Amino acid sequence: MRGNEMGPSVVAWEATRACNLVCRHCRAEAVPTCDPAELTTAEARRLLEDVASFCRPTFIITGGEPLLRPDVLELARYGTSLGLRVVMSTNGTTLTADTVRAIREAGIVAISVSIDGPDAASHDAFRGVPGAFAASLEGMRLAREAGLPFQVNTTVTRHNVDALPRLLELARQVGALTWDVFLLVPTGRASAEDEIPPARYEQVLAWLLEQSTMGAAGEAPAAGMPAGHGTAPAAVPASREGMRIKVTCGPMYARLWIQRGGQGRRPQGCMAGDGFAFISRTGKVYPCGYFPREAGDIRERPFSAIYRESPLFLELRDPGLLRGKCGRCEFRRACRGCRARALGTTGDYLAEEPYCTYQPPLRERSARVAPGAGCGAAPPGGGARAAVAGGSPLAADGGLER
Numbered sequence: 001m002r003g004n005e006m007g008p009s010v011v012a013w014e015a016t017r018a019c020n021l022v023c024r025h026c027r028a029e030a031v032p033t034c035d036p037a038e039l040t041t042a043e044a045r046r047l048l049e050d051v052a053s054f055c056r057p058t059f060i061i062t063g064g065e066p067l068l069r070p071d072v073l074e075l076a077r078y079g080t081s082l083g084l085r086v087v088m089s090t091n092g093t094t095l096t097a098d099t100v101r102a103i104r105e106a107g108i109v110a111i112s113v114s115i116d117g118p119d120a121a122s123h124d125a126f127r128g129v130p131g132a133f134a135a136s137l138e139g140m141r142l143a144r145e146a147g148l149p150f151q152v153n154t155t156v157t158r159h160n161v162d163a164l165p166r167l168l169e170l171a172r173q174v175g176a177l178t179w180d181v182f183l184l185v186p187t188g189r190a191s192a193e194d195e196i197p198p199a200r201y202e203q204v205l206a207w208l209l210e211q212s213t214m215g216a217a218g219e220a221p222a223a224g225m226p227a228g229h230g231t232a233p234a235a236v237p238a239s240r241e242g243m244r245i246k247v248t249c250g251p252m253y254a255r256l257w258i259q260r261g262g263q264g265r266r267p268q269g270c271m272a273g274d275g276f277a278f279i280s281r282t283g284k285v286y287p288c289g290y291f292p293r294e295a296g297d298i299r300e301r302p303f304s305a306i307y308r309e310s311p312l313f314l315e316l317r318d319p320g321l322l323r324g325k326c327g328r329c330e331f332r333r334a335c336r337g338c339r340a341r342a343l344g345t346t347g348d349y350l351a352e353e354p355y356c357t358y359q360p361p362l363r364e365r366s367a368r369v370a371p372g373a374g375c376g377a378a379p380p381g382g383g384a385r386a387a388v389a390g391g392s393p394l395a396a397d398g399g400l401e402r
């Protein structure tokens with residue numbers, strides 16, 4: 001049995017669709033009210049028990065806005081008691097000193113807060129609610145005061161790509177442990193028009209690499225850094241300012257890292273179904289939050305069985321099945337391309353990644369892989385995209401807003 005069939009390193013659970021914001025790019029198409037079909041407290045407890053019975057992943061509670069689910073901290077506490085490493089992805093606007101204290105008491109080891117513009121005007125326009133920027137900054141201030149580690153998540157779109165340097169500076173100023181940069185996958189309210197062109201993606205990834213210690217000539221990579229997750233968190237090098245930078249759902253970052261002779265822990269490519277899984281508010285299991293192909297339903301079958309045996313997940317774990325240029329690419333085991341983007345663009349999740357500018361040589365597929373490009377292998381140091389000590393606690397996935 002391959003490692004990733006034994007268990008994921010990161011699981012994201014969409015605790016609710018309810019949210020107080022109306023973000024332009026919202027994957028969940030969140031609305032103010034919860035979905036009556038959301039998992040009950042008892043069902044969510046069984047999910048946590050099942051996950052803990054076969055692996056010890058970082059368990060991301062996401063939404064919507066998870067803090068709008070009344071039993072969310074009770075469930076977080078239960079997950080922690082089972083040995084899961086529970087983290088939470090929040091928009092930060094509902095945080096108060098009491099909430100931050102309750103989050104810590106529930107055993108949540110870290111939170112992520114999404115910031116998509118470097119100032120109130122741009123962020124609030126993105127988030128759809130005036131005052132969101134100020135409220136999120138206040139939430140992060142409270143987290144910092146309470147010693148609750150947090151990361152800033154930013155989704156790159158054509159609306160904010162020019163503001164990335166200012167966003168990097170903002171993340172550093174607010175005291176984020178990590179700046180986690182997500183590359184948009186058009187799902188939910190996000191559309192292809194929000195995306196930047198492939199060549200710009202490449203520039204952005206190269207810039208991010210340069211901003212990290214790994215990209216800075218002569219600087220040693222930070223030790224003990226966690227792996228990424230394909231919705232994944234990716235490399236988590238320390239930036240020159242001490243804050244870590246990672247890339248999520250930009251799997252070509254792994255290819256760039258190899259091409260440029262990166263040292264230390266290799267960023268991870270796409271982890272959809274292969275180290276990462278997403279569970280919807282109603283218990284449907286997906287390879288990631290941007291991948292609208294269902295692998296199973298935990299109301300019918302345990303998550304553990306779905307994760308191990310789903311034909312969809314088994315296919316995604318086999319880079320030998322990739323088609324097009326990804327199929328002949330020497331970086332395919334490290335990168336894999338975004339399977340959700342391939343699906344959205346071509347209808348085939350094994351097709352080539354449409355946003356990659358790299359052209360692999362036209363030759364017979366080689367068994368040789370790039371150094372350090374072990375498929376599904378734990379990167380040096382192993383682990384999920386987690387571990388607050390020494391890196392970002394959140395995926396992803398994050399990620400995870402996913």
Ligand code: SF4
Nearest residue numbers: 231249270288338340
């Ligand atoms: S399929 Fe795309 S969006 Fe999903 S985890 Fe992989 S890189 Fe991220």
Ligand code: SF4
Nearest residue numbers: 326329335337353356
């Ligand atoms: S061709 Fe595919 S596998 Fe190769 S670097 Fe591009 S996206 Fe990754």
